[in-house]
Amino acid sequence: MRDVDRPETVSQRFPEAPTSAAAARQLVRAALGGIPAEPADTAELLVGELVTNAVLHARTEVEVSVQRQDGRIRVRVSDDRPDRRPVPRHCPPYTGAGRGLDLVEHLASRYGVEVDVRRKTVWFELWMDGLPPPSPGWGTAVPRAGSGSTVTLVDVPSALCSASQQHRHAVLRELTLAAATGGVPGVRAEDLVTANDIDHVLSACTAIVSSGPLPDAPLRSLRLPLPAGAAPAVRVLRRVLDVAEEAAREEHLLTLPALPRGRAFRDWMFDQILGQLAGDRPTAWTVVPHEPEVSVSELLPWDASHVRASRSPTIVADEGNRIVAANGAAAGLLGWQPDDLVGRRLTTLIPEHLRRRHSAAFTSLLLTGRARIVGRSVPLPALHRDGHVVPVRLYIETQETADGRTVFVARLAPRAAASPDSPDPHSEVAPLPEDTRVPAPPVPEPPRGAGRAQTDMKALDRLTLLADTGATLSNSLDLKEGLHTVGRLLTQRLADWCVVDLFTDDGQVDRVCVVLGDVLGLRPAVHEGRLPPVSEASRGPLARALRGAGPLLLTGAPPTNQAGSALDTDYLELFRRLGAGSSVVAPLSARGEIFGALTVTRATERRAFTEEDLSLVGDLVRSMALGVANARLYQQTRNIAERLQRSLLPPLPEVDNLQLAARYAASSTTAQVGGDWYDSFGLPNGDTAVVIGDVTGHNLDAAIAMSQLRSMLRGIAMDRQEPPEVVLRRLDLANHSLYREATATCLYGLVKGTPQGPWELSHSSAGHLPPLLTTWEGDARYIEGGSGLLLGVEPTMPRKTATTVLPPRSTVLLYTDGLIERRDEPLDRGLDRLCRYATRLAREPLETFCDELLIGLGADSADDIAVLAIRPAPPPDAGDSRA
Numbered sequence: 071m072r073d074v075d076r077p078e079t080v081s082q083r084f085p086e087a088p089t090s091a092a093a094a095r096q097l098v099r100a101a102l103g104g105i106p107a108e109p110a111d112t113a114e115l116l117v118g119e120l121v122t123n124a125v126l127h128a129r130t131e132v133e134v135s136v137q138r139q140d141g142r143i144r145v146r147v148s149d150d151r152p153d154r155r156p157v158p159r160h161c162p163p164y165t166g167a168g169r170g171l172d173l174v175e176h177l178a179s180r181y182g183v184e185v186d187v188r189r190k191t192v193w194f195e196l197w198m199d200g201l202p203p204p205s206p207g208w209g210t211a212v213p214r215a216g217s218g219s220t221v222t223l224v225d226v227p228s229a230l231c232s233a234s235q236q237h238r239h240a241v242l243r244e245l246t247l248a249a250a251t252g253g254v255p256g257v258r259a260e261d262l263v264t265a266n267d268i269d270h271v272l273s274a275c276t277a278i279v280s281s282g283p284l285p286d287a288p289l290r291s292l293r294l295p296l297p298a299g300a301a302p303a304v305r306v307l308r309r310v311l312d313v314a315e316e317a318a319r320e321e322h323l324l325t326l327p328a329l330p331r332g333r334a335f336r337d338w339m340f341d342q343i344l345g346q347l348a349g350d351r352p353t354a355w356t357v358v359p360h361e362p363e364v365s366v367s368e369l370l371p372w373d374a375s376h377v378r379a380s381r382s383p384t385i386v387a388d389e390g391n392r393i394v395a396a397n398g399a400a401a402g403l404l405g406w407q408p409d410d411l412v413g414r415r416l417t418t419l420i421p422e423h424l425r426r427r428h429s430a431a432f433t434s435l436l437l438t439g440r441a442r443i444v445g446r447s448v449p450l451p452a453l454h455r456d457g458h459v460v461p462v463r464l465y466i467e468t469q470e471t472a473d474g475r476t477v478f479v480a481r482l483a484p485r486a487a488a489s490p491d492s493p494d495p496h497s498e499v500a501p502l503p504e505d506t507r508v509p510a511p512p513v514p515e516p517p518r519g520a521g522r523a524q525t526d527m528k529a530l531d532r533l534t535l536l537a538d539t540g541a542t543l544s545n546s547l548d549l550k551e552g553l554h555t556v557g558r559l560l561t562q563r564l565a566d567w568c569v570v571d572l573f574t575d576d577g578q579v580d581r582v583c584v585v586l587g588d589v590l591g592l593r594p595a596v597h598e599g600r601l602p603p604v605s606e607a608s609r610g611p612l613a614r615a616l617r618g619a620g621p622l623l624l625t626g627a628p629p630t631n632q633a634g635s636a637l638d639t640d641y642l643e644l645f646r647r648l649g650a651g652s653s654v655v656a657p658l659s660a661r662g663e664i665f666g667a668l669t670v671t672r673a674t675e676r677r678a679f680t681e682e683d684l685s686l687v688g689d690l691v692r693s694m695a696l697g698v699a700n701a702r703l704y705q706q707t708r709n710i711a712e713r714l715q716r717s718l719l720p721p722l723p724e725v726d727n728l729q730l731a732a733r734y735a736a737s738s739t740t741a742q743v744g745g746d747w748y749d750s751f752g753l754p755n756g757d758t759a760v761v762i763g764d765v766t767g768h769n770l771d772a773a774i775a776m777s778q779l780r781s782m783l784r785g786i787a788m789d790r791q792e793p794p795e796v797v798l799r800r801l802d803l804a805n806h807s808l809y810r811e812a813t814a815t816c817l818y819g820l821v822k823g824t825p826q827g828p829w830e831l832s833h834s835s836a837g838h839l840p841p842l843l844t845t846w847e848g849d850a851r852y853i854e855g856g857s858g859l860l861l862g863v864e865p866t867m868p869r870k871t872a873t874t875v876l877p878p879r880s881t882v883l884l885y886t887d888g889l890i891e892r893r894d895e896p897l898d899r900g901l902d903r904l905c906r907y908a909t910r911l912a913r914e915p916l917e918t919f920c921d922e923l924l925i926g927l928g929a930d931s932a933d934d935i936a937v938l939a940i941r942p943a944p945p946p947d948a949g950d951s952r953a
Contacts, residue, residue, distance in 0.1 A: 078101075078137065078138050078139075079135060079136070079137040080097065080100075080101040080135065080136045080137075081133060081134065081135035081136070082094075082097050082133070082134055083131055083132070083133045083134075084121065084131065084132045084133075084134065085131060086125060086129055086130055086131060086132070087125065087250065088122075088125060088247055088250050088251075090121055090125055090132055091118045091121045091122045091125065092118070094117050094118060094121040094132070094134045094147075095114045095115075095117060095118045097117075097134055097136065098110075098113050098114045098117050098134075098136055098145065099114055101136040101138070102114075102136065102138065102143065105138070105143075105198075106198070109143055109196045109198055112177050112178075112196060113136070113143050113145055113196055115173065115177070116145065116173060116174050116177060116178060116194055117134060117136075117145050117147065119170030119171075119173055119174065120145075120147040120170060120174070120192050120194075121134065121147055122170060123156075123170045123171070123192075124147060124149045124192075126243060126246055126266065127151075127154055127266060127270055128149035128150070128151040128154050128190070129151070129263065129266075130149045130150035130151055131149070131150065132147060132148065132149050133146075133147075133148040133149075134146070134147055134148075135148075141197070141198045141199040141200070142179075142195055142196065142197050142198065143195065143196040143198075144193065144194075144195045145193065145194055145195075146191050146192075146193040147191065147192050147193070148189050148190065148191040148192075149189070149190055150188065150189055150190075151190060152185045152186060152187065152188065152189060152190045154190065154270065155183065155185065155190070155208070155274075156171055156183055156192060156208045157171075157208075157270060157273045157274045171208065174192075174194050178194035178195060178196060178205075179194075179195050179196050179197040179202040180194065180195040180197070180202045180203070180204075180205045180206075181193065181194040181195070181205050181206075181207075181208075182205055182206035182207060182208070183206075183208055218295065218296045218297040218298040218299070218300060219295075219296055219298070219300075219346070219347055220293055220294065220295050220296070221293070221294045221296055221342065221343050221346045221347065221352075222291060222292070222293050222294075222346070222352045223291065223292040223294065223339060223342055223352070223355075224291050224352045224353070224354035224355065225291070225354035225355045225356040225357075226290055226291065226292050226355060227335075227355065227470075228290060229372070229469070229470035229471065230331060230332070230335050230470050231276075231292075231335070232470070233332060233470040233475075233476060234328070234332045234335045234336050234339070235273065235276065237325075237328050237332055238269065238311065238336065239269070239273070240325045241311065241314040241315065241318060241323065241325050241327075241328075242265065242266060242269055242310070242311070242314065244314070244318075244323040244324055244325050245257065245262070245310070245313070245314040245317065245323060246262060246266065248317070248322065248323060249262055254313070254314075254317050254322055254323070256313050257310055257313050261306050261309070261310055262310060264303050264306045264307070265303075265306055265307040265310035265311070267303065268300065268303035268304055268306070268307050269307055271296065271297065271300070271303075272294065275294040275295060275296065276292065276294065294343070296343070296347070300343075300347065301343075301344055301347045301348070304340060304343050304344055304347075305344065307340075308340050311336070315327045315328060315333075319437055319438050321437070326389075326436050326437065327436075327437065327438065329435070329436075329441075329468055329476055330361065330440075330441050330444065330468070331468050331470075331476075332476070334360055334361070335355070338355055338358055361445065372386070372469035372470065372471050372477055372479065373471070374386075374394070374395045377395040377396065377397050377479075378395075378397055378599070382399065382481045382482075382483070383397065383399040383400035383402075383403050383481065383482040383483065384396070384397050384399070384400050384479065384480065384481050384482075385400045385411070385416075385419070385480045385482070386477050386478065386479050386480070387416045387477065387478045387480070388475060388476075388477055388478075389436060389475070389476060389477075391415055391416050391417070391429075391432055392413060392414065392415060392416065393411050393412055393413065393414050393415075393416055393418075394412065394477060395412065396408045396411040396412060400482055403452075403460065403462075403482060403484065404419055404452055404453070404454050404455060404460060405454045405455030405456055406455050416428075416432075417429065418453070419452050419453050420452070420453055421451050421452075421453045421459055421917075421921075422453075423915055423917045423918045423921075424450075424451070424918060424921055424922075427918065427922065431443075442925075443464070443466060443925060443929060444466050444467060444468060444478075445466070445467055446465070446466075446929035446930050447463055447464070447465045447929060447930050448463065448464050448465070448466075448924070448925050448928065448929040449461065449462075449463050449464075449733070449735030449924045449925070449928045449929075449931075449935070450462065450463075450464055450921055450924060450925050451921060452464075452482065460484065461484065461733075461734070461735070462482045462483060462484055463482070463483045463484075463735065463736075464480055464481070464482055465480070465481045466478055466479065466480045466481075467479050531563070532686055532689075535559065535560075535563055535564065535686075535690070536686075536689055536690065536693055538559055539556050539559060539560075539690055539693050539694060540693045540696075540697065542555050542556050542559065542697075543556060543693075543694060543696075543697025543698070543700075543701070549697075549698065549701040549702075550582055550583065552697065552701070553570050553582060553583040553694075554583055554585060556694065557570070557583055557584075557585030558585055560585070560670055560690075561585050561586070561587035562587075564670060564686075565587070565670035565671055565672055566586075566587045566671060566672050566673045566676065567584070567585060567586045567587055567648055567670075567671050568583075568584075568585050568668065568669060568670045568671070569581060569583065569584050569585075569597075569644070569668070569669040570582055570583040570658075570666060570667075570668055570669075570694075571601065571612065571616070571666045571667050571669075572658070572665055572666035572698065573616070573664070573665060573666055577603075578600060578601075578603060579600070579601040579602075579603070579604060579616065579637070579666070580598075580599065580600055580601065581597060581598045581599060581600075581601055582598065582666075583598070584597045584598055586648065597644060597647070597648075601637060601640055602635065602636035602637040602639075602640055603636075603637065604616050604617070604635075604637055605635045605636075605637070607634040607635040608634060608635040608637045608638055609634045609635075609638065610628050610633060610634070610635075610637065610638035610641050610642070611624060611628055611641070611653075611655045612637065612638070612641040612655060612667060612669070613635070613637055613638060615655045615656060615657045615667040616657065616664065616666065616667050617657075617664070618657050618659060618664050619657065620654075620655060620656040620657050620667075621654050621655070621656035621684045621687045621688050621691070622654065622655050622656070623652070623653075623654055623679060623680075623681060623683075623684060624650075624652060624653040624654070624655065625652050625678060626650070626651065626652065627642065627645040627646065627650050628641060628642050628645065645671075648671070649673055649674070650671045650672075650673070650674075651671070651672050651673050651674035651675070651676060651678055652671070652672050652678035652679040653669055653670065653671040653672075653679065654669070654670050654679050654683060654684060654687045655667055655668070655669045656668050656687050656688060656690075656691040657691065658691050658694055658695040658698060659691075659692075659695050660692070660695035660696050660698070660699045661699060663699070665695055665698045665699065665702075666698070668687070668690070668691050668694060670687060719732070719734050719747060719748065719936075720749060720750075720751075722750050723750055723751055723752045723758065725752065725758050725821075726825050727823075727825040727942065727943050727944060728758060728821060728823070728829070728940065728941070728942055728943070729916045729939075729940070729941040729942075729943055730750055730758075730760075730916075730938070730939070730940055731916040731917050731919070731920045731938075731939045732748050732750070732920070732936070732937060732938045732939070733920045733921070733923075733924055733935070733936070733937050734746065734747075734748070734934070734935070734936050734937075735888075735924055735928050735931070735934065735935045736934050737888070737931060737932060737933055737934050745763075745764055745765025745766065745767060745772035745773060745775060745776040745814065745934075746763070746764045746765075746776075746886045746888065746933075746934040746935065746936040747761075747762075747763055747764075747776050747779075747780055747936060748761060748762050748763075748884065748936045748937070748938040749761040749762075749780055749783070749784070750938065751784060751787075751788075753787065753788065753791055753820075754788070754791065755791055756822075757791075757820045757821065757822050758820070758821040758822075759787050759818065759819070759820060759821075760818075760819045760820075760821060760831075760833075760884060760938055760940060761780070761783060761816065761817065761818050761819075761938075762816070762817050762838065762884035762885065762886065762936060762937075762938050763776070763779065763780075763814055763815060763816035763817065763838065763886075764814060764815045764816075764838070764886045764887065764934075764936075765779065765812065765813075765814040766812065766813045766814060767812075771812075775808075775812055775814070776814075778805075778808060779801065779805060779814060779816070779861070782801055782804050782805065783797070783801050783816070783818065786800045786801055786804070787818070793820075793832065793834075793871050794818045794819060794820060794832055794833050794834035794856070794871045795834040795856070795858075795868070795869035795870055795871040796869075797818055797834075798816065798818050798834045798836050798858070798861075798869050799865070799868070799869050801816070801818075801861065802836065802861045802862070802865040803865045803866075805861055805862060805865075806862065806865045812862050813860045813861060813862035813863060814836070814860065814861045814862060815835075815836055815837040815838040815839075815860055815861070816835075816836045816837075816838055816861055817833055817834070817835045817836070817838040817839075817841070817884055818833065818834055819831050819832060819833030819834075819841070819884075820832045820833070821876075821882075821940055821942075823876075823942060825944075826944065827878055827942065827944055828875060828876070829875070829876040829878075829942035830873055830874060830875050830876060831853075831873070831874050831876055831882055831940070832871055832872070832873045832874075833853070833856050833871065833872060833874075834856045834858065834869050834870060834871045834872070835856050835857045835858060836858055836859065836860055836861045836869070837857075837858070837859060837860035837861070837863075839885065839886070839887060839890070839901075840852040840853055840854050840857070841853045841882050841883060841884055842882070842883040842885070842904060842905065842908055843874065843876070843880060843881070843882055843883075844880060844881045844883070844908040844909060844911075844912050845877050845879075845880045845912065846877070846878070846879040846880060846912060846913060847912070848909045848910075848912045848913075849909075850905045850908050850909045850912075851905075852901065852905075853872060853874050853882075854872075855870070855872025855874075856869075856870050856871050856872030857870070858870060876940075876942050878942060878943070878944045879941060879942070879943060879944070880941065880942065881908070881912065881916065881919060881939055881940070881941045882939070882940045882941075883904075883908060883923075883937060883938075883939050884937065884938040884939075884940075885904070885935070885936070885937045885938075886933075886934065886935060886936045886937075887933060888928070888931045888932075888933030888934050888935035888936075889904065889923065889924075889927050889928060889931070889935050889937060890903065890904050890927065891933065893932065903927065904923075904927065907922070907923060907926050907927060908923070911923070916939055916941050919939055920937055920939050923937060924937070
């Protein structure tokens with residue numbers, strides 16, 4: 071065995087080639103023979119990383135020297151590019167590239183860099199005995215602002231910036247290695263050199279202002295001092311990255327292409343750099359128009375705690391299609407416990423008939439970066455643990471984690487569940503894309519002279535605040551959005567932060583609203599969510615207010631000796647985290663019922679609340695409580711209508727050799743219900759009746775009218791078993807006796823045939839859209855016959871019936887206008903789009919056919935959607951039985 075303490079130095083030069091990293095590791099292994107395995111393995115790992123960096127970034131010959139002395143190992147890696155200094159990066163655990171220096175920092179005892187006019191040497195030491203002195207560090211050199219121009223990137227989201235930079239490094243590294251073996255055409259060697267050089271400069275510039283972990287503040291502005299003449303090099307980098315993205319999509323590189331958010335951010339960054347170098351003014355990331363899948367609403371790095379705090383049913387999956395987080399609302403909706411879902415494939419929650427298509431779409435998103443449903447509100451079925459299907463509306467967005475990964479955040483809402491303004495944590499719907507939300511009422515401008523946390527309010531200002539608060543809640547369809555708007559009013563004119571806690575229907579307490587004035591770096595949403603219960607031991611100020619006491623004046627944070635329960639402790643912790651000088655907490659009560667409590671607080675440096683402020687806060691909570699009471703009353707009415715509507719969407723009959731499937735999806739953009747419905751039932755003579763209709767309006771009256779129309783039609787059809795045009799005429803006459811002013815569309819049809827065929831559809835239409843017939847071979851056409859006036863226009867007007875032969879395995883689709891109509895678009899365009907979709911789905915199972923239509927055409931629909939699909943299927947011995 072060699073003498074470990076005997077001084078010995080071994081050195082060797084290696085060419086500029088990817089194989090040099092492996093050769094350098096072999097040199098280190100040979101030079102360190104006879105010493106313990108752990109330091110030898112570490113030295114071998116680190117020298118491979120440093121030589122790889124030198125090959126990729128310095129592009130010169132590399133000299134490696136290994137020295138052993140006094141129980142220490144010293145490794146030096148030298149190249150001929152002294153101008154290319156190391157650029158350390160914050161490298162999270164999931165980083166795919168750029169971890170070389172990070173590994174050296176974590177594994178080496180000491181490390182540093184030496185630079186002279188001719189060479190640069192990066193070194194590290196491993197000490198097997200004794201405590202090493204501090205490391206000199208890397209001493210990153212970056213261009214000075216005076217040497218060129220300074221570019222300002224405004225409103226940069228920290229997590230997205232980090233993830234985008236990591237992806238840029240990864241694809242460039244893979245492209246460089248692939249190009250060394252001639253594996254990727256379309257990139258000139260000199261362009262690849264230029265791209266790596268300017269990428270190194272951009273990374274060095276970013277390192278000045280973003281060293282270390284990501285900050286808490288969601289947005290920041292970056293000032294990048296770029297060298298003179300940087301614009302041509304940036305253009306080359308952009309072209310090279312485009313080639314790399316295409317190579318990644320073709321699976322020629324060992325990395326995936328960028329997802330839509332990352333690609334959009336990179337394009338924005340290059341546009342800003344090139345535009346500002348040409349003399350343009352900066353444009354913030356947050357004000358640039360984006361596609362729906364490129365949301366800028368979620369600016370904070372994603373964290374699992376956000377899911378647990380969310381009141382919306384939320385499930386998060388990673389790029390491996392595995393669930394990484396789920397909250398109780400989502401798990402309970404689908405019959406699981408949250409911890410039981412984590413680690414499972416997302417397909418666990420997808421009905422079997424859609425799993426193959428989901429996997430294909432997810433793989434396509436990763437390989438092409440083209441999103442299908444990301445950023446859109448989509449109606450689709452979810453699979454309950456016990457096997458039954460739960461119709462939900464799904465909203466998915468991509469977010470970046472603080473450690474550099476991309477996750478897919480999915481928010482679910484039962485299609486017949488409560489709207490976002492309900493305090494029930496199991497019934498909130500997902501947030502909608504910005505361009506489809508009902509606009510929140512604007513925050514009125516404060517009176518002249520009013521400012522943040524106004525202290526001495528005049529009588530007129532007090533009246534104005536009360537009027538604005540009442541108007542805000544009265545004009546808002548969304549209670550939670552209205553409360554946040556009120557919170558912004560209060561933090562502008564009265565307090566530094568405010569909190570609203572509301573009782574749920576089952577007596578629990580939810581923190582539905584936290585607004586923090588101008589405080590930066592804090593995350594209000596983290597403090598929202600379900601609170602501990604109000605127990606007999608609860609005696610803190612919040613518990614007292616929730617029992618009806620107050621308004622209560624607090625001159626400071628609640629005393630710790632009042633923390634008699636988990637609720638009291640939580641309230642005390644909120645004051646500690648947000649900072650509080652003086653506060654007022656008051657109950658929200660109206661019509662003899664307590665709904666919750668409002669807390670308004672001023673910071674310690676501001677004038678404290680006094681007894682004179684209690685009357686103002688008392689007036690405010692009375693006005694707010696009336697708004698909450700009215701919103702809940704409205705919600706209860708809507709829930710009744712939705713349950714009524716859902717109860718009138720019946721199970722479909724079972725008919726030999728005739729398949730039926732139906733779907734219903736409420737509007738994604740309105741809190742109201744409509745009059746869309748479908749129905750199907752068997753007649754005594756063996757025919758199968760099929761119905762689709764739409765009552766004018768989106769309110770409880772429309773739902774009631776729909777229920778009566780549906781019941782009357784069933785009764786008339788079963789009693790007489792007459793042709794469709796007669797049944798519709800009788801229905802119109804009966805409806806006229808109930809609703810003289812109401813109108814509705816309706817299509818009534820009879821499907822006739824024997825198990826062996828042939829089958830035919832006879833139908834009459836009262837102003838409804840024509841049925842779509844799609845053959846097994848993929849031909850599609852609309853059945854235009856049998857059309858007539860809407861119900862409620864002229865009941866005595868004769869109607870017509872059209873009869874159409876249905877080829878085996880063809881599909882007849884009945885649908886309402888929400889499936890095809892779009893704002894500012896001709897109806898013909900929507901009909902053509904439906905034809906194209908149906909053609910592509912002609913041979914899919916009927917359940918898949920309906921779900922894919924809603925996924926593809928029902929996303930972000932401003933109207934309710936009902937569809938009913940019919941497919942005659944010949945018996946197994948009658949030929950191809952696929953259906």
